[in-house]
Each structure stands twice: as structure tokens, then as C-alpha cells.
Amino acid sequence: MSLDDAFKDPFFRDESFFGKYTYKNSPAAIKRFPFPFPEDDYMYSVNMEPHVSGRPGSVFEHAFDVDEHYVSEMRDRARVLADDPLRCQSLPHMTLAGWDLLELIMESFARDYPQWFELHKDGNKWHWINRPLGIDDKFTFLDESTLPYGPMEYITRQAQGDFTLQDQREDNLWIEAGMVTSQADWSLDFDIGMSFHEWHAPVPLAGKMGVFDRALKFLLQLQHGAPVRRFNWTMTVDPLLDTSPENYHKWGPSKTTLSAENIGQRQHLRVELQTLFRLPRSNAIAFPIRCYLISFEDLVSQPKWARRLHRVIKNLPDELATYKGFIRNRPLMIEYLSQFDDGAPTSPGWWADE
Amino acid sequence: MSGASKIPAIVTEVVEVNSLIKRFRFVREDGGPMPGFSGGSHTVVEMEDDGRRRLNAYSLMSDPADRSGYEISVRRDDGGRGGSMFMHARVKPGMRMQISQPVNLFGLDLRAKKHLMIAGGIGITPFIAQMAQLDGLGGRFELHYAARDRELGAYMNELSARYGERVHRYYDTEGQAIDLPTLLKGQPLGTHLYVCGPKGMINWVLSTAQKQGWPKGALHSEEFLAPPVGEAFQVDLALSGVTVNVGATQSMLEAIEAAGIDAPYLCRGGACGQCECKVREAEGELLHYDHWLSDEQKEARSHIMPCVSRFKGSRLVIEL
Numbered sequence: 001m002s003l004d005d006a007f008k009d010p011f012f013r014d015e016s017f018f019g020k021y022t023y024k025n026s027p028a029a030i031k032r033f034p035f036p037f038p039e040d041d042y043m044y045s046v047n048m049e050p051h052v053s054g055r056p057g058s059v060f061e062h063a064f065d066v067d068e069h070y071v072s073e074m075r076d077r078a079r080v081l082a083d084d085p086l087r088c089q090s091l092p093h094m095t096l097a098g099w100d101l102l103e104l105i106m107e108s109f110a111r112d113y114p115q116w117f118e119l120h121k122d123g124n125k126w127h128w129i130n131r132p133l134g135i136d137d138k139f140t141f142l143d144e145s146t147l148p149y150g151p152m153e154y155i156t157r158q159a160q161g162d163f164t165l166q167d168q169r170e171d172n173l174w175i176e177a178g179m180v181t182s183q184a185d186w187s188l189d190f191d192i193g194m195s196f197h198e199w200h201a202p203v204p205l206a207g208k209m210g211v212f213d214r215a216l217k218f219l220l221q222l223q224h225g226a227p228v229r230r231f232n233w234t235m236t237v238d239p240l241l242d243t244s245p246e247n248y249h250k251w252g253p254s255k256t257t258l259s260a261e262n263i264g265q266r267q268h269l270r271v272e273l274q275t276l277f278r279l280p281r282s283n284a285i286a287f288p289i290r291c292y293l294i295s296f297e298d299l300v301s302q303p304k305w306a307r308r309l310h311r312v313i314k315n316l317p318d319e320l321a322t323y324k325g326f327i328r329n330r331p332l333m334i335e336y337l338s339q340f341d342d343g344a345p346t347s348p349g350w351w352a353d354e
Numbered sequence: 355m356s357g358a359s360k361i362p363a364i365v366t367e368v369v370e371v372n373s374l375i376k377r378f379r380f381v382r383e384d385g386g387p388m389p390g391f392s393g394g395s396h397t398v399v400e401m402e403d404d405g406r407r408r409l410n411a412y413s414l415m416s417d418p419a420d421r422s423g424y425e426i427s428v429r430r431d432d433g434g435r436g437g438s439m440f441m442h443a444r445v446k447p448g449m450r451m452q453i454s455q456p457v458n459l460f461g462l463d464l465r466a467k468k469h470l471m472i473a474g475g476i477g478i479t480p481f482i483a484q485m486a487q488l489d490g491l492g493g494r495f496e497l498h499y500a501a502r503d504r505e506l507g508a509y510m511n512e513l514s515a516r517y518g519e520r521v522h523r524y525y526d527t528e529g530q531a532i533d534l535p536t537l538l539k540g541q542p543l544g545t546h547l548y549v550c551g552p553k554g555m556i557n558w559v560l561s562t563a564q565k566q567g568w569p570k571g572a573l574h575s576e577e578f579l580a581p582p583v584g585e586a587f588q589v590d591l592a593l594s595g596v597t598v599n600v601g602a603t604q605s606m607l608e609a610i611e612a613a614g615i616d617a618p619y620l621c622r623g624g625a626c627g628q629c630e631c632k633v634r635e636a637e638g639e640l641l642h643y644d645h646w647l648s649d650e651q652k653e654a655r656s657h658i659m660p661c662v663s664r665f666k667g668s669r670l671v672i673e674l
Binding site for chain 1: 457458461490491
């Protein structure tokens with residue numbers, strides 16, 4: 001069914017993540033933005049915590065956050081996939097994990113957002129209704145021939161954020177399926193089939209600190225029914241979801257066009273809420289990577305975040321600023337943010353001050 | 355305890371399968387569906403045995419597609435520490451028990467072109483769930499199942515009826531044995547080998563396969579260790595500031611839990627690594643019984659697994 005038929009709920013913004021970049025956060029979305037720094041400085045850590053239902057209205061309220069950008073993000077995903085179908089791949093043995101993911105997302109959406117999504121089951125005969133995207137499909141669970149795409153592709157065309165599926169064997173995790181169109185400069189097509197340490201090899205410093213050994217050990221024991229979450233972050237010029245290596249030639253040069261005049265509108269803090277779920281039938285691990293973007297201008301409307309981001313960026317090791325791709329513009333960022341840092345202490349935790 | 359919430363369950367069926375084995379069926383107390391699971395998973399069953407809490411892991415043997423309940427089979431071990439005795443003597447239909455979310459340490463490798471399964475005795479149980487799952491997915495499998503005699507060969511007839519020539523049966527008392535070297539030589543490329551049964555059988559199967567050049571990644575085994583009985587000892591928990599007395603038929607983990615300390619665990623059988631503890635001081639001998647620690651770690655006397663391992667000596671201090 002075409003997206004043009006979508007039922008209209010004014011909650012969902014009509015905006016673009018390319019070209020004229022009409023993406024913007026509403027005042028409510030700014031307030032609930034997942035600001036990722038609990039302290040005034042930042043260093044790598046495993047920093048995982050149980051992914052349990054959090055503060056009402058926050059991005060932690062539900063297992064999967066559906067926000068005002070949902071419909072436009074799904075349209076952006078369809079656009080990226082049309083240009084490059086290899087952004088979605090699933091090795092043959094990962095189909096069962098795809099069904100697990102489909103079930104997890106459908107059950108969560110229908111439970112947490114009944115005004116938008118419905119799931120009806122009669123044994124393996126399932127009926128799925130997605131009102132915002134105008135989808136109404138009947139299919140047979142575990143029978144691929146009854147869906148227009150494979151199960152992972154079908155459901156991740158309807159869920160914000162990137163998704164990877166990791167098979168577990170030989171005491172390791174293997175990235176063997178994924179839907180990746182809103183990534184911070186990494187490529188599924190390049191990484192698919194890699195083991196945990198292989199796909200993390202480009203990350204500086206953390207390997208030496210033993211972060212990946214500990215993280216892998218932790219994840220191998222991840223239990224069904226006990227998902228976990230962590231944050232990651234980087235910087236992006238303009239609200240572009242698809243900052244992929246495949247398209248670096250299109251977006252990379254934008255970093256050279258930043259100035260003191262436009263940095264407030266164009267520089268965005270990019271936050272990933274990463275969650276990890278053990279999947280029941282396949283014993284694979286689902287790794288949703290949900291991307292949130294906020295312009296510096298909107299971010300500094302929260303005085304605590306403005307002060308803290310200034311301190312974090314100023315004190316970050318060069319290796320990290322280089323790896324995250326903003327070493328070139330760091331002086332400009334610090335200059336801009338310093339206007340909003342009066343040196344006052346910040347309150348603990350990441351929530352905005354009331 | 356770790357992570358996931360427990361599942362409050364009711365025992366709905368207790369079936370005497372033969373003179374040593376009983377089968378138990380659990381449904382959720384709230385009437386809802388059980389979580390789906392992958393073939394090869396186990397659940398940890400909590401038993402309240404006259405004030406003594408026992409937690410034993412048992413493989414799930416029901417069809418993973420059936421979310422109405424879970425089934426396990428328990429072989430009575432008359433010389434054991436009492437968990438299986440409790441299940442046999444005390445657990446009746448209608449009883450409420452807590453079970454854990456499923457955990458899989460013996461998963462199928464779904465890349466396999468064929469799954470070759472070798473079971474000894476009660477080691478059949480994870481395969482029953484795996485075969486049901488593979489049958490639903492259209493996977494290719496073959497089972498070789500050895501038991502002492504016809505009476506103790508639990509589920510043999512049912513499995514033959516269900517899967518026909520894919521099931522091969524062997525009875526020790528009738529002089530039948532798996533011709534393993536020939537069996538392994540005849541497998542197509544891309545076959546994965548799974549074995550579950552007594553320790554001797556696992557070692558025999560794995561070493562034969564290794565000698566024939568099977569890749570390590572294609573070999574899978576599961577052996578649940580019951581915590582061994584031993585001599586009583588004392589352990590100091592450095593972080594909790596508590597000294598715990600471990601009884602002869604108690605595991606160190608059980609004694610720690612009985613002292614009110616919330617220690618991490620998953621399999622309670624020395625396989626998963628969850629309960630690994632650093633050793634601060636050990637004046638005496640660490641008796642390692644687990645499959646988890648590396649030989650280097652054991653030699654360095656740096657870690658211990660409280661779920662199965664023990665100590666003999668004057669002073670043991672661990673980081674817990």
C-alpha cells in the first residue's frame with residue numbers, strides 16, 4: 001500500500017532528511033531528546049543498563065520509541081533503499097531471527113501504541129495494521145511467501161532506527177543480517193559476516209581498554225526477557241540520517257562549509273540509543289540502533305546541556321574527535337558552545353533541568 | 355540472581371516415563387503464553403525443599419513452536435545431592451514453582467547443511483526440541499540415540515514414529531553400538547555434529563571427530579555438571595564482608611545464596627561463565643569442576659566458578 005494513503009495524524013511531521021533538510025524537532029521533542037552525557041566529561045565504557053520502561057514521555061518509556069519523525073523517517077529509508085538495495089541484507093540462516101524481530105516489534109508496537117498499530121493472531125495467521133503508514137496485511141507467521149519482503153526487511157521498513165541481527169556461535173557474535181540506512185559512517189555491506197572484534201576493529205582506544213572483551217562476554221550471556229541499552233554519539237552536519245561510507249562523497253564535504261554564522265542551525269549532535277534483545281526462537285541478538293538528531297541551536301535552549309556539551313567537546317581526546325569525524329570543526333564548536341557556558345556546575349544525570 | 359524475571363508456573367502433568375525418568379509439564383500461572391525458545395535451551399527450576407532452596411537446570415524438550423507450556427524430563431539420581439529426588443518424590447500436578455527464562459548454551463548452527471545428533475540416555479532431551487524445531491523449518495537432521503536397554507530408552511518409539519528413518523536406535527544390553535568412525539566419515543560437507551550424554555560419550559564423539567579432521571566450529575556438545583559432593587569448607591566474601599560455610603552436599607553458590615547474598619548465575623552447571631569470581635587469597639587447593647575457565651586461569655589460581663567448584667584448605671577469599 002502506498003505511503004500517500006497514510007492516515008493523517010498531525011503528530012507526525014512531514015519533513016526531509018536531505019535536500020532542503022526540513023527536519024526539525026518540536027519543542028516537545030527537544031525536551032525529550034536523549035542527551036547522552038551523564039557527566040561533564042566522556043570516555044568509552046561498556047555503559048550498559050537494563051532496558052526497562054523509563055520516565056513517561058521519555059524515549060525510554062517503551063521498548064521501541066515511535067516519535068514525531070516516524071513517517072518521514074520511513075519515507076527516507078524507502079528512498080535510500082531504492083538507491084542502494086544492499087543496505088538491507090540477511091544471510092540465509094538468519095531468516096528465523098528476522099521472524100523473531102518481526103514478532104518483537106509488532107507485539108511491542110501494538111501493546112505500546114494501540115492508537116496506531118494493531119496485531120491480531122489466530123495461530124500462525126496474523127493480521128497487522130499500521131495506520132500511520134497505511135499498511136493492512138494478513139500473512140502466515142514463519143511463511144516468507146506470504147509477505148512482500150523477508151520478515152526483517154518487512155518490519156524494519158516500518159520501524160525507526162537501524163537494526164542488525166547477530167548470530168551466536170563459537171562463543172562469539174556474528175553480524176549476519178541488518179537494515180542500515182541511518183548509520184554513523186559504517187557499512188553493513190562491508191561488515192556482514194564479521195565477528196564481534198572484527199566489526200569493532202576501527203574504534204580507537206577501546207580495544208586496549210578491554211572494553212570489547214568485556215562487552216562480548218556480557219552479551220553472550222544476554223537473557224531473553226532482559227534487554228539492555230547504551231548510548232553512543234557523534235556529530236553530523238545537517239540532519240542527514242544516511243551518513244554512510246557509500247555516500248561519503250555526497251555528505252563528507254559538507255563539513256568544510258560550516259561557519260560561525262551557520263553552525264547553530266547546521267551542526268547536529270547525533271545520538272544513538274542502542275538496545276540489545278535476546279531473540280527467542282533463533283537465540284540470535286537483535287541490535288536496534290536508533291538515531292536522534294538535534295541542532296546545536298535547539299540543544300543550547302537547555303542551559304545544562306549547553307554547558308555540559310561544551311565541556312565534553314573541549315576535553316575529548318583527539319583520537320576520539322578524529323574517529324567521530326569532527327576534529328576539523330572542533331574549534332568552531334567550542335567557540336560556539338562557550339557562549340553558553342558560564343562555568344556554573346551541572347546537575348548529575350542527563351535529564352534537562354526543569 | 356541475574357537479569358531476567360522468573361516465570362511463575364504451575365505443574366500440570368507429571369508422567370512416569372520409565373523406572374528412572376519422569377516428565378513434567380509447566381504452564382504459566384497467569385495463563386499467558388510461555389516465551390518462545392530455541393531448541394537446545396534449558397530452564398532453571400527452583401525447588402523449595404523444606405527450607406532449602408535448590409535450583410537445577412533441565413533441557414526443554416517440548417516443541418519450541420508450542421507456547422502453551424514447557425516440558426522437561428528428569429532422571430532420578432539416587433546418589434546425587436537431592437534435586438532430582440525432590441522432583442521425583444515431591445513435585446505433583448497443581449504445584450506452583452518458579453522457572454527461569456530459557457537460556458541456550460547448546461544452540462543449533464542454522465548454517466549447517468545437515469545436523470547429525472548423537473544422544474546418550476537422558477541426553478536425548480535437548481534433541482527432542484531441536485528436532486521439532488528443525489522439522490518445522492525444513493532442516494535436515496539425523497539422530498543416533500543410545501540407551502542401556504529398551505526399558506530405559508525414553509521416547510525412542512515416539513521419535514521413531516515421528517521421524518522414521520532419521521532416528522537410529524542402539525541398546526547396550528543387546529550389544530548394539532554406534533559405529534562412529536564410519537558414521538562420521540559418511541557425512542556430507544557442511545554437516546554439524548551435536549552430542550549430549552555422559553562425559554565418556556562426549557569425549558569419545560568429539561575426539562573421534564577431531565581425529566577425522568572435523569572443524570572445531572562444527573562440533574557442539576552439552577554436558578550439564580551436577581555440582582559434585584565434597585568436603586565442607588569455608589569461604590570469605592571480600593566485597594560483602596561475610597564468611598560462608600559450605601556444606602558437603604551443598605555447592606558454594608547455594609551456600610552463598612543461603613547466606614542472603616545475591617550472586618549472579620545462569621546455568622549452575624559450570625558452562626555459561628556467569629558466576630565467575632576472582633580469587634583474592636587461597637591457602638589450599640582450588641577444586642575446579644567447570645568447563646568455563648581456561649587452563650591458564652586455573653593454573654594462575656585467579657578465578658573460580660562457585661556453581662560447581664570447591665575448595666580444600668585453610669583459607670579462601672573471593673571477590674563477591
